[in-house]
Amino acid sequence: MAPISYHLILSGILFTIGVMGVLLRRNTIIIFMAIELMLNAVNLSFVALARHLGSMDGQLIVLFVMAVAAAEAAVGLAIILMVFRNKETINADELKLMRW
Amino acid sequence: MIKLPPVNWLSLLPAIIPAFTGILVLCWDLGMKNEERHRLAWLGILGLAITAVVSFCLLGRNEPAFNGSYTLDSYAMFFNLIFCLAGILTFLMSIQYLHTSDIHAGEYYALILFAIVGMVVMAAATDLVNIFLGLETMSIAVYVLAGIWRQRLQSNEAALKYFLLGAFASGFLLYGIALLYGATGSIQLGKIAMHVNEHGASTILLIGVAMLIVGFGFKVAAAPFHVWTPDVYEGAPTTITAFMAVGVKAAAFAAFARVFLHTLGGIHGQWEGILWVLAVLTMTVGNITALVQNNVKRMLAYSSIAHAGYLLVAMVAGKELGGAALMYYLVAYGLMNLGAFGVIIAVGRRGEPNEEFADFAGLGFRYPLLALAMTVFMLSLTGIPPLVGFVGKFYIFSAAVKAGYLWLAVIGVLNSVISAYYYIRVIVSMYMHEGDKVPEKLSARPALAVAILIAAVGTIWLGVFPSASMALSRLSFLALG
Amino acid sequence: MEHAHATAQALSLSLSVSYLRYIPLFPLLGVLFNIFLGHRLGRKAVNIVSPGMVFLSFLVSLHAFWNLPEGGRLVDTMWLWISSGTLHVDFALQVDQLSAMMILVVTGVGFLIHVYSTGYMAHDHDVARYFAYLNLFTASMLLLVLGENLLLLFVGWEGVGLCSYLLIGFWYTDDEKASAGKKAFIVNRVGDAGFLLGLFLLFWTLGESNVWTLSFSTIQQHIAAVPAEVATVICLLLFVGAAGKSAQIPLYVWLPDAMAGPTPVSALIHAATMVTAGIYMIARLNFLYALSPTALSVVATVGAATAFFAATIGLVQTDIKKVLAYSTVSQLGYMFLALGVGAYTAGVFHLMTHAFFKALLFLGAGSVIHGMSDEQDITKMGGLKSKMPVTFWTFFIACLAIAGVPGLSGFFSKDLILEEAYASPLGSPMLWLVGTIGAGMTAFYMFRLLFVTFFGENRASHEVQHHIHESPASMTVPLAILAVLSIVGGYFPLLHFLSPLFGEHHEPHVAPLIKYLPTVVGLGGIALAYVMYVLNPAIADNMARGLSAFHKLLFNKYYIDEIYDAVIVRPIVGMSNWLWKVWDAIVIDGTVNGAAHTMEANGSLLRLWQNGNVQNYALSFLIGAMAILGYYLW
């Protein structure tokens, strides 16, 4: 079985890709997808750690996280939809009504 | 047949009541005509009142539930009182506010109640997962609430920004939980504490702690993570801003304090340096940027960041007095801010929010009572005795001095002087400028008047006779054990 | 001549009485009367009450004078004034030989001047205010001479300074007069500052050996406690005060300008009483001054220098009151010369005689000005001999007295000073020589004044000449009385009377040349004046043209005022402007407002970070996370 560090490194990489996605992409939906990616990266590390430590808690948490991610997706997409309906754009750069 | 494990319903009571009220509100809303919508608010207030009474009665007890992942201790109950206070005052303020803004009452009240459920869970959770769950329930409800005024573009934008960054921050928080779990082998705070006290801090644990600080930092609006606050607070409807500024911040601090002061108390040395820097950064950034605002609501947003800085000072001060000071200051901060936002709502009219400094001009002598209330809140936020703001700051700075963080206290004190300038600017425009804005008569909005009155009386009463409430906050923090 | 002055023996006889307090009290009542009732009851009442009060206190002074125990003193302690820690000062009055003489002079001459003023101020509408100030002045002067301790003396000291300020600036509508009053007060204040420092040093030096007191008799008993070099410093500091009050060299500039006040004021304050306060103080503290010969020699040299210097200026002045003012400065110089050489009795004797004839001279000048309808320039007068006989004759007697013509009071006191200056161990022939030349000049300018004013024909405009008349009785009677006093004054047995304080007086035996030369020089001065201004007036003019540079220098008073203004006044005003405009406004306020502005500048900078872009927020988020992680990974 691959040592635990491989899994952690993989989840680390996935996490950073997610973060980069949030920072670089313009489209809000893609930003949201990047966030989901980060959450899944964390799920991966949870599962790996659970197996490594031999305790069920890790697996349990992944279920919770998935449920929460789903709820978040629903609400998030609704908000993005609302913004799109009002401003015809979901490009993060245009959403600058409030500043300074 | 799967035997259900014995469930300690008593500990769940403070969470069940608001949830149930929320559902009731939703159902009642279906069959209701538009103009009686305000009755929903009174139902919500009733529910919260019951929760508050229940929490008050449960103050003394200390029972773990769900084998250690959830507790009923006076620490949680104290925070419940804060959440109910925030909820009730927001409801009172919202009754009239919903008329001037076409927000659909049903969902609005229900979502607030569900957010309070999330807060209660968060405050009482003694297990990282429960904290995460409570956090997410609260956050999702508040994301929607931020954007509930659909017609206003600012509200949409606020919701979007809050959602994206909130999710982003939960990602970090979760990653921290994972690393903590990896390092200590458990997600129960009690077990983690034991592990940390025996083995001290491994690097994995420290990285996890760092991630936790980032996650909580966002929720609490600490310095580098505060950038979302001004836009979201300004965009969201004012009642929701008040609710977020007080309720959400209190809940975040509840979990933050429980995890750091209680569980990770053993390795205080490692993380207090970071929090020290965060505290100074938060206070200074919050205060200095507030100086140049000319929108009162946005100024209050920055001031809430500054107050998060003072609360971080209490966190840095640590165990003996820090925790109690933190809890007391949250009460004080809650009262002052709710009152201040209440006055902003009172000054606003249908269509013109009147949130600029100029809109407050000449208010002092045309609406003496309203202006007097605002003066009390502003002076209390500055920390002028004999108001509750001063006692709160006194409590925090004495904790800092007792723990030996002298320079932190000095920086905190100097920040209060900077804060004095922009709080006093409100008083200046009210009393020393001429103006012709004519806000609606307060008597036409009884609920709002009552909310402001409660906040004002609370600010003065707890300021002049703080002894009882200080003792209560100290005992409830010690209940953490 | 050793100074075997009275040891403790004089102090044993001090009778405690309770009527001394009425001496200053009566004039004070006069003040209150004038302030509150003056305007209502009108001129008549004021003219009776004010001089009456002074006369009452004159009677009480006489009573005190009679019951003065041989060689002892009367003490009247009223109440405990200031007591804090070791400082213990009573509000107490005392009369000994020196004070007895002084209060008699002050109340006597004061009364005459009050009577004279009723006439002089006949057509002035603000009489109540005038007499209020005059009574207040008399009260303060009495307090000064009766004070039992140094602090009370200082109270009287500043009180007379205040009254001279009020009286000089009496006709306040004229700015120039008001600033003359201000100048007098400020220069006095400079002197008082020196006085205060001397007082503190004395108090604390005595305190070294646990003697906590300021009263004269106790200081005298414990005078041994004061080491010599400290005594010198104390005496010099006190002398600064005296120089300020009695118009000696550095601080005399205020006296000539003080002539802006009404003439009776000049007579009372700037001739008879106030200016003598300095001499009284040094005489009162003679046992202290005896400790430091250096201080005494400084007093003597300054006195002599002032006498000579003021006399030179007096030679060429054309304003009648200015001439008399410089002559006062010069005569005061003589008194200080006497004190400086240790001849306290001679100094005090000259003080008394000077009070008489100088008051007479001023009142005479006042009557001349009154007659000449307020003309003060003697070049426009002349030939008043026939028109104002009484004024002329009394003025003439006073001139004889001041010139030191034998037989009159001036001769006795001034020549005694000059002999002492020569004979006394502290004196020197040089001092004597300067004094004698001064005496000559005095005689010359006094008689120049007399001849130009009263002889020849009148040079005033026609209608002024038409109005010339002799002053009314209320003015001429005091002149006559003072003339008698100027003659008789020399014969008072003062020297014996003051012996208990300053020791038995021994006639200085000096070579006849030294003894009689001053008189001869005086008579020569008179003759020269007669030749130049009566026989052949042309001489004076072409002399003035001949030595025009020197004449101009003297006429403009060596430009002392302009120098003071340039050296002291203008720099101070300049500096305060600089301090205010630059230091206060720019430096301190600058830093304060600067701090506020930097805050706002940072605020607007930080504000730019909120540029509304979600991804920018996420970026700052990440930077924060990286920073914390970085902290841990190191």
Place this chain on the structure above:
Amino acid sequence: MVSAVIFLPLLAAVLLLFMAKEEEELARRFALGVALVTFVISLGLLVNFDSSKADFQFVERVPWIADFGIHYYVGVDGISLFLVLLTTFLVPIVLLASWDVHSRVKEYLFFFLMLETGMLGALVALDLFLFYVFWEVMLIPMYFLIGVWGGARRIYAAIKFLLYTMVGSLLMLVAILYLAYLHNAQYGAVTFDLLQLYNLKIPEQTQLWLFAAFALSFAIKVPLFPFHTWLPDAHVEAPTGGSVILAGVLLKMGTYGFLRFALPLFPDAAHAAVPTIMALSVIGIIYGALVAMVQPDLKKLVAYSSVSHLGFVMLGMFAFNMQGIAGSVYQMLNHGISTGALFLLVGVVYERRHTRLISDYGGLWKQMPVYASVFLVTMLSSIGLPGLNGFVGEFLIMLGAFKANVWAGAFAVSGVVLGAVYMLWMYQRVIFGELKHEENKKLTDLSPREIAIFTPLLALMLLMGLYPQPFLTRMEKSIEATLARVERKTAVVQVEPVEPPPVQVVAER
């Protein structure tokens, strides 16, 4: 009894709020009545004050915040007794003088009475926390008085006044907290009780920065030399009543604070700070006088004269001997009366002509003789003419300062001369001279009400000048106690004032 004096004005202030806006007359009379009653009660304090005891009298102690050992602990001793009386004496006079304030009278009176409570509280508080609370409570009404009823640049002046004082006082708060926890470390209990904190053994190094924090806060209030720039602005912009109270009492809070807290709590640091503070006060004396000389604005001139006078008070205090401190406490009272009267006089003329420039006046003696004579006496008392109150204070201060440091004494004496210069020059330009301006010809002399204001002040000036004993004897014991504390260095034992019994040599009666 003390608490009655403190909270009566506050009670009246709250009642005032409920009064209808229209009857200004009733509100004025009510406020004046309450102020007078407070004064009478405070006279009760004077009457049964036992001047033989050094410790605090009329002590009242009620637990307030148990957790921190904070008590509502008030008491009066020789020093604070007269400052309390000065406050209760000045407030009715100021209320009487504010009869011609016509805009928003009710709020004006409310803030004044609240200010009185703040001042009285700060003077009698013996618990550091309570003192700090009253210290800050004092700020807000003064801020409003300047800000709402002030002159043209009132907002700038008000904010500057508030922020300037707040910086100092908040640093003092940190020092107070540190003291409380030092006590906890040494004696096991957190307390803010002043008398217990007096016995703290504080190492020299910490004493220095603690003293610095306290001294900064009080120096700003005094104002000591570099921190004085807020005073001219605050005075010029404040309404007449505001300036009188600001000069009369608020400035004394700084000097009182030094004497009550900074000196006895940190004796070593106090001794170390003597040269700096003496230098600053001497500079303050001369700087204040010089700058006052060139002021075109009457109120600014009097403001800078206050800087000079309070420089004297500080000089006397830091002479650390009986005469110096007695003189400085006495001068605090004198300054309250004479500068208060000066501001009232400026107010009288300002009310009639609405200008503060000296050049707009001139020759007032002919037009307003009574006013001119009252102005004369007040001016003389302010420049310290013997026989009036100013002299006694200044004489004692200079005597004490001369003993402590000869040069300081010498420069202080020059301050007396400069004081005479600017006052007389101002007096001449305002009162003497020709009646040039047309408007001045229409000026009316003092009204009976105004005379009623000035008579008590003039009477006090004379009484305190000729018979200062009743004041000095009552202060003696408390000053000795403070001196003993300041001299005790770090030795914690309570040293009785061991002075050689003075050989009182007085000429036999």
